[in-house]
Amino acid sequence: xxxxxxxxxxxxxxGREGFNLxxxxxxxxxxxxxxxxxxxxxxxxxxxxxxxxxxxxxxxKNFGVETGFYPLGSCTMKYNPKINDELAxxxxxxxIHPLQPVETVQGLLKIYHETQRILxxxxxxxxxxxxxxxxxxxxxxxxxxxQAYHDKRNDSKRNKIIIPDSAHGTNPASATVCGFETxxxxxxxxxxxxxxxxxxxxxxxxxxxxxxxxxxAGVFEKDIAEISRLVHEAGGLLYYDGAxxxxxxxxxxxxDMGFDITHIxxxxxxxxxxxxxxxxxxxxxxxxxxLEFLPNPIVKEKDGFYYFEDSADSIGALGLFYGNASVYxxxxxxxxxxxxxxxxxxxxxxxxxxxxxxxxxxxxxxxxIKGHCMHEFVFDGLKDQSTGVKTLDVAKRLLDYGYHAPTVxxxxxxSQSMMIEPxxxxxxxxxxxxxxxMRVVAxxxxxxxxxxKTAPHNTIVRRLDEAKAARQPIVKFTDxx
Amino acid sequence: xxxxLPHTSQDIEEMLKVTGANSLDDLFTSIPKKxxxxxxxxxxxxxxxxNLTKHMHDLAKQNQELIIFRGAGAYDHYSPSIVKALIxxxxxxxxxxxxxxxxxxxxxQYIFEYQSMVCELTGxxxxxxxxxxxxxxxxxxxxxxxxxxxxxxVLVSSTVNPRIIDVVKTYARYRDIEVIVTPDRDGVTDLEFxxxxxxxxxxxxxxNPNYYGIIEDYAGFSDVVHAHDGLFIMNAEGQPxxxxxxxxxxxxxxxxxxxxSFGLPLSFGGAYVGYLATKMKYVRKMPGRICGITTxxxxxxxxxLTLQAREQHIRRAKANSNICSNQSLMALAVTIYLSTMGKExxxxxxxxxxxxxxxxxxxLLKTNKFEVVYNKPFFKEFVLKAKFDxxxxxxxxxxxxxxxxxxxxxNNLLFAVTEKRSIEEIDLLVRKVVEQK
Numbered sequence: 056x057x058x059x060x061x062x063x064x065x066x067x068x069x070g071r072e073g074f075n076l077x078x079x080x081x082x083x084x085x086x087x088x089x090x091x092x093x094x095x096x097x098x099x100x101x102x103x104x105x106x107x108x109x110x111x112x113x114x115x116k117n118f119g120v121e122t123g124f125y126p127l128g129s130c131t132m133k134y135n136p137k138i139n140d141e142l143a144x145x146x147x148x149x150x151i152h153p154l155q156p157v158e159t160v161q162g163l164l165k166i167y168h169e170t171q172r173i174l175x176x177x178x179x180x181x182x183x184x185x186x187x188x189x190x191x192x193x194x195x196x197x198x199x200x201x202q203a204y205h206d207k208r209n210d211s212k213r214n215k216i217i218i219p220d221s222a223h224g225t226n227p228a229s230a231t232v233c234g235f236e237t238x239x240x241x242x243x244x245x246x247x248x249x250x251x252x253x254x255x256x257x258x259x260x261x262x263x264x265x266x267x268x269x270x271x272a273g274v275f276e277k278d279i280a281e282i283s284r285l286v287h288e289a290g291g292l293l294y295y296d297g298a299x300x301x302x303x304x305x306x307x308x309x310x311d312m313g314f315d316i317t318h319i320x321x322x323x324x325x326x327x328x329x330x331x332x333x334x335x336x337x338x339x340x341x342x343x344x345x346l347e348f349l350p351n352p353i354v355k356e357k358d359g360f361y362y363f364e365d366s367a368d369s370i371g372a373l374g375l376f377y378g379n380a381s382v383y384x385x386x387x388x389x390x391x392x393x394x395x396x397x398x399x400x401x402x403x404x405x406x407x408x409x410x411x412x413x414x415x416x417x418x419x420x421x422x423x424i425k426g427h428c429m430h431e432f433v434f435d436g437l438k439d440q441s442t443g444v445k446t447l448d449v450a451k452r453l454l455d456y457g458y459h460a461p462t463v464x465x466x467x468x469x470s471q472s473m474m475i476e477p478x479x480x481x482x483x484x485x486x487x488x489x490x491x492x493m494r495v496v497a498x499x500x501x502x503x504x505x506x507x508k509t510a511p512h513n514t515i516v517r518r519l520d521e522a523k524a525a526r527q528p529i530v531k532f533t534d535x536x
Numbered sequence: 537x538x539x540x541l542p543h544t545s546q547d548i549e550e551m552l553k554v555t556g557a558n559s560l561d562d563l564f565t566s567i568p569k570k571x572x573x574x575x576x577x578x579x580x581x582x583x584x585x586x587n588l589t590k591h592m593h594d595l596a597k598q599n600q601e602l603i604i605f606r607g608a609g610a611y612d613h614y615s616p617s618i619v620k621a622l623i624x625x626x627x628x629x630x631x632x633x634x635x636x637x638x639x640x641x642x643x644x645q646y647i648f649e650y651q652s653m654v655c656e657l658t659g660x661x662x663x664x665x666x667x668x669x670x671x672x673x674x675x676x677x678x679x680x681x682x683x684x685x686x687x688x689x690v691l692v693s694s695t696v697n698p699r700i701i702d703v704v705k706t707y708a709r710y711r712d713i714e715v716i717v718t719p720d721r722d723g724v725t726d727l728e729f730x731x732x733x734x735x736x737x738x739x740x741x742x743x744n745p746n747y748y749g750i751i752e753d754y755a756g757f758s759d760v761v762h763a764h765d766g767l768f769i770m771n772a773e774g775q776p777x778x779x780x781x782x783x784x785x786x787x788x789x790x791x792x793x794x795x796x797s798f799g800l801p802l803s804f805g806g807a808y809v810g811y812l813a814t815k816m817k818y819v820r821k822m823p824g825r826i827c828g829i830t831t832x833x834x835x836x837x838x839x840x841l842t843l844q845a846r847e848q849h850i851r852r853a854k855a856n857s858n859i860c861s862n863q864s865l866m867a868l869a870v871t872i873y874l875s876t877m878g879k880e881x882x883x884x885x886x887x888x889x890x891x892x893x894x895x896x897x898x899x900l901l902k903t904n905k906f907e908v909v910y911n912k913p914f915f916k917e918f919v920l921k922a923k924f925d926x927x928x929x930x931x932x933x934x935x936x937x938x939x940x941x942x943x944x945x946x947n948n949l950l951f952a953v954t955e956k957r958s959i960e961e962i963d964l965l966v967r968k969v970v971e972q973k
Contacts, residue, residue: 060837063649063875074616074881079959081891087913090751092781096656098879103618106875110622110646117627117642127632134540135630138585144620144801147596153610153805155602155939156930162598163804173579188668188806189861191848202710228848228858232679234710237853275566305577307567322861330865331643332633332665332825334807350706371706375609375671375699375794376805379863388592394582397538399573403560404541407548410555410563427555427563451638460636465849482542483551509833514638516838524830524842528819530662532652535829 058515059112064532066109067099073106097533116515117331118459124481124489126412128431128462128474129223129271131301131323136389139326143384153376157362163380164361167354170387174338177398178297178317179310183340184349186378190298193318193337194229194265199370200316200341200348201263201292202233207348207368210290213262217253217291221246221272221466226265226296235262245424246272246468248282257289267296268312269303269429271466271474273409283313292316292345300324301478302406302430305399315342325386336382352377404479405430408486412477415490419497423469430478436471437500444500444507446471451518452499452510456492599804602939603961605896607917607952608747609670609697610808611775613885614956615799615869616876623869633825633861637840638832643864644839647827650871657777658791659784660813664824666867667859670794671700673810674741674771675707676857677790680814680821681767682713683856687738689714693725695746696771704741713738723910723919724752731760739767739789745776748950749893749917750910758787767818774798774811774870776915778882779890783813790814797954799873800866809866820846823857888955889916892962896953899966906969909948917952919944924972933968940965 101109118125125132151160171183187193198216205213216230217238227237240252247270264286269275276282286293295309295317301324309317321327321336329335341349350373352363393401406429413422413432420434436446450460450473462474477486500507511517529535537543543551548560557563564572583591604612623629627642634640634647647665654663667673678690690708692701694717701717708715716737718729725742734740740761745751754770761768770788772780775797783791796808814822820843828842848855877885893916900906906920922929926943933940941949953962 058836062645062652063871064652067878071878072880073876073878074884076881076884076888076955077958078884079888079891079895081895081959083887084890084894086751086779089753089755090781090913091779092659092777092785095879095883096653096778098653098656098877098882099875100878100880101875103616103876106872107618107622109875110872111625113642113645114622114625114627115642116640116645117631118636118639119626119628119630121626121630125632127635130632132630132632136540138588140624140629142589142592145592145596146601147593147599149801149803150601150612151599151804152602152604152606152612152802152939154606154608154942155600156934159600159602159934159939160804162595165598166595169580173577176577176579188672188863189859191858191860192668192672195858199706199710224847224849224852224855225858225860227853228851228855231853231855232707232711232858234712239853275564277566277568280568280571303567305573306564307571307573311573312571328629328865329632329861330863331628331631331640331646331868332864333861334863334866335861371709372699372702373672373706374703374806375669375697375808378805379807380804381801381807388588391580391583391588391591392540392585393538395576395579396582397541398577398579400538400541403563404537404543406563407543407551407555407560410557411551414555427557427566429566450636454636454639459639462635479541483547511638516638516641516832516834516836518833519637519838519840520830520832521840521842524828524840528662528816528826528842529829530648530651530819530826530842531655532649533655 062532063099063109066105067101069100071100071102073101073103123457124485125459126461126475126477127459128476129298131476131478133326133478134480135326135328139385139388142388143381148384161361164354166384166387168356168361170383173390174319175340178340179308180317180340181343182346183338184353185338185383186350186373187337187339188374188379189333189335190318190320190337191225191229193339194225195232196339196350196373197294197316197318198229198233198235200345203348203370204345205262212260215260216262217256217264219248221270221468222265222267223296223298242468245274246270246466247274247276250278253285257285259290261289261291263292263294265294265296267299269299272424272433273428273431274424275429279312298323302402304402306402310342315345321382321386326389327382327385334379334382336379401479408477408479408481412475412486412490416493431474431476433469434473435469437497442500442504444504446473448507448510449496452496452507454511455513458489602937604939605951605965606939606942608942608950609699610802610805611797611954612802612956613797613954615801618876619799619869619872622872623865628865628868634841641839644827646868646871648839650867651827653871653874654811654813657774658813659782660791661816662819663811663813664822664826666862666864667810667812667824668863669808669810670771670792671703673792673812674700675704676812676823677769677792678704680790680818681739683821684767685738685765687736688712689737690739691716691718691730691733691737692741693718695720695725696741696743697747700771723748723750723912727757734760734764734766737764737766739769741769743771745915748910748919749914750912751780751915754786775886778886789818795870798870800869807863807866809863809870819843821856822846824859824862885955889953892957893918893953896951896962900969903969905972916954917950919948919950922947922949929972938965
C-alpha cells in the first residue's frame with residue numbers, strides 16, 4: 056500500500072471540471088435573493104480522471120475480504136459473489152422509482168415476497184419484513200413489535216428488556232431507543248444465560264428477552280427450551296439477534312427454539328457486501344401471533360399478483376420507502392445459488408473452520424471455553440502473559456502480516472477477548488497459513504515483545520493518537536489549520 | 537461442494553481429526569437433539585449461474601422503466617459511470633466498519649471528505665458518517681432534541697413529506713413523544729401557530745424545499761424556536777442545497793435529509809443515504825460515527841473514528857442512538873458524485889432541473905386543464921390541481937411509458953422534473969394532458 060494522503064479538496068484547481076451536462080434551451084430561473092444561498096458550496100474542482108485516480112489511491116489504503124483473510128468475529132466476513140452485484144444492479148431494478156404503480160414493479164415485489172418467504176422458512180417463523188435498513192434497525196423494529204404487542208393487550212406495566220452481559224452493544228442501545236429499561240444479567244462463564252439470574256429478574260414487568268444464539272462467545276444456548284419456557288411463562292416475548300445465524304444454517308431454526316421475533320443481518324449470513332460499514336439490511340421476522348405488528352408497508356400476494364398493504368396495528372413506517380432494496384436483491388441471488396440442496400453446508404463448513412483454528416492454537420492462546428464451538432470462538436489473549444503482550448498488540452501485529460485482525464475486546468466477559476470467525480469460504484490452506492502466523496506472533500511475543508507491542512510496522516500509518524483526535528476535533532476540511 | 541465452499545472430503549477429514557470430532561454432526565452436539573432440523577428447508581432448489589442470470593433478467597423485465605416525472609423523496613438524476621465503477625472496488629465494497637484504522641484509512645478518508653462536503657452544502661459545523669435515509673435521520677434529530685431539552689413534545693410542519701412525518705411518528709410513539717403537526721398557510725409553514733405552541737416543545741421540524749416543492753422562507757423561525765429553548769431541525773434534500781439558502785444560514789441546529797439525488801440510482805427506494813449535521817455544541821448528542829484527523833506515532837496525518845463515547849459499542853444502554861451499520865458505501869457514492877460534478881456542475885444540475893420544472897409548470901397552465909394551488913417559488917417539484925380524472929391520466933401516461941405526477945390529495949398532482957428530462961419529453965407529457973377530458 057502506498058501512503059497517499061491528499062484530500063480531494065487538496066487536488067482541486069479553480070476552473071477544472073469533471074462533468075458533461077446538456078444545457079436546455081430554456082429561460083434561466085432566478086431564485087428570489089432572500090431564498091438563495093449567499094455563496095456556492097465550496098466543492099472540489101477536479102477533472103474526471105482526477106477523481107478516478109484519487110479514489111483508486113484512497114481505496115488502496117483499505118483491506119477488503121478479497122485482499123485477505125478477515126476473521127472479524129460476529130461480522131461474518133464471507134466472500135461477496137460478483138454475480139450478486141451484477142444481477143442486483145440490472146437496469147430493470149436500478150431505474151425503478153419506489154412510487155411506481157404496483158403493476159409496473161411486479162418483478163421487484165416478487166423478489167421481496169420470495170425473500171420474505173425463504174427467510175421465514177430458514178428461521179422457522181411466520182413472516183418477514185425487509186424494511187429495516189440494518190441489524191440495529193431490525194432490533195429496533197423487533198422491540199417496537201414487543202411494545203405494540205403488550206400495548207394491544209393493555210399490559211402496560213411491561214417496560215423491561217432483559218439482556219445478557221455478553222450481548223452486542225446494539226441490543227441495550229436499541230432497547231433504550233425504543234423506550235425500554237434494560238435489565239442486564241450476568242452470564243455463565245461461557246457467556247450462556249445463567250438460569251438463576253434470569254429467574255431472579257423475570258416478573259410482570261418483563262417485556263422480553265433479547266438473545267444471540269449461538270452467543271457472542273460462539274456457544275449454543277443448550278438451555279434455550281427452558282429459557283423460552285421461563286420467559287413466556289412470565290408473559291414476555293423472546294427476541295433473536297440474528298447476527299450469528301450463519302452457524303446454525305441447516306441445523307436449527309430460531310422459531311423452533313421458541314423465539315417470537317428475529318432480525319437477520321443479510322450483510323452477514325447472506326453475503327451482501329459490508330460496504331465499509333453499510334448498507335446493511337436487517338429484515339425482521341415474527342411468529343404468527345405478531346403478524347399484524349410488522350412494519351408498514353407489507354408486500355402481499357394474491358393469485359400471482361403482488362401488492363402493498365398497510366396493517367392498522369403495525370408499528371408504523373421505518374423509512375421513506377421499503378428498506379435497502381439493492382441489498383436484499385443481492386441476498387435473494389445468494390439464496391438462490393445455494394437453494395435447499397446446499398444451504399446447510401454453509402453452517403457445517405463455518406463451524407468446522409472455526410473449530411479447526413481453535414484446536415490448532417489452543418496450546419498457545421488462552422481458551423476460556425472448552426469444547427466444540429459454533430461458527431466463532433474467543434481466545435482470552437496469549438497463554439504466556441509474562442511478556443506483557445496484549446490482545447491489541449497481537450491484533451496489530453497480524454496487520455503487518457497481511458491479515459485483518461479478529462474482533463478484539465469483545466465480548467466484554469473476558470478481559471483480553473479475541474473473537475475469531477473464519478466463515479465457510481476459507482480453505483484449509485488459508486487457515487493453515489493463518490494458524491502459522493498466529494504461532495509466529497506468539498513466538499515474537501516471547502523473543503521480542505517490543506516488536507509486537509509497537510506493531511503495526513508495515514502498514515501505511517502506524518498506531519494512531521486517538522486521544523488527540525477527540526481533544527481537538529478536526530471533522531471537516533475547513534477545520535484543518 | 538458448492539463453488540463458494542472450498543472444502544474437499546480430504547480437507548474435512550483432516551480438519552475433523554484436529555478437532556477431535558468423529559463427524560461434522562459431532563460438532564453440533566451442543567444443539568439439543570429435539571431442536572435439530574431433520575429435513576432440508578422448504579425453499580426453492582438452487583439455480584445454476586446461467587439459469588439464475590436468466591431468472592433475474594426475467595424478473596427485471598417485469599418492472600417497467602419509465603420516463604419519470606415523479607419525485608416525492610426519490611429523484612431521477614443522472615449518475616456518471618465512475619460512481620458505480622469506483623464504489624465497486626472491492627477495497628471499498630467488501631471491507632467493514634473501520635475498527636482497525638491502520639488498514640482502513642481509505643474508508644476513513646472518504647468519510648472525512650463526505651463530512652466536509654455535507655458541511656459545505658448545509659452550512660453546518662459537523663456531520664456524521666451517514667444515516668439510513670433522510671426520514672430516519674429526521675427521527676434521530678428529534679431524539680437529539682429530546683436528549684438536549686428533556687421536553688417530550690415536538691412540532692412538525694405539515695409541509696414536511698408525509699412519509700417522513702410517518703417515520704417521525706413511529707419513532708416518537710415508543711418514547712412517549714407527542715408529535716404535533718402544525719398547519720400550513722398557502723403551502724408554507726405557519727409561523728404564528730408555532731409561536732403559540734412552542735411552549736414546552738423540544739423543537740420544530742421543517743423541510744426545505746417542502747413536500748410541495750415550495751422553497752420556504754424560514755427567516756425568523758430560529759428566533760422563535762430558540763426563544764423557547766427548542767432546537768430548530770431542518771430537513772433538506774441534498775441537491776437543492778447547491779442553490780437555496782442553507783440550514784446553517786437559517787441558524788438551524790440540526791440539518792438532515794436524503795442524498796439520493798447525488799448519484800444514487802432510484803433502485804426502488806434503496807439503498808440511499810441520509811445525512812445528519814449539527815452545530816459543534818451539540819456534537820456529543822449526535823448519533824452515529826464521526827471521523828476526525830490525528831497523527832500516528834511517526835507524526836503522519838491519519839484519519840480515525842472519534843468522539844466514540846457517544847456510541848452503542850461503548851455506551852450500550854446509555855448510547856445516543858443504536859445505529860451501527862450505516863450507509864457508508866452510499867456516502868462514498870455521494871462523495872464521488874459531488875467531486876465529479878464539483879462546485880459548478882452541482883449548481884448546473886440544480887439549475888437545469890429547476891428550468892425544466894418551471895417550463896413544464898408554464899406549459900401545463902397554458903392547457904387550461906389545471907388550477908393553481910400555491911402561488912409560491914418552487915424548485916424542481918410543484919403542485920397543480922387537475923380538472924380531469926387523475927386515475928385515468930396515470931394509466932394513459934403509463935401506456936406511453938411515462939411515470940406521471942404523484943396524486944397527493946383531492947385532485948392535486950405533485951410533479952417533479954430533473955435535469956434528465958428533455959424539452960421533447962416535457963412536451964410529450966403536456967400533449968398527454970391536452971388529450972385529457
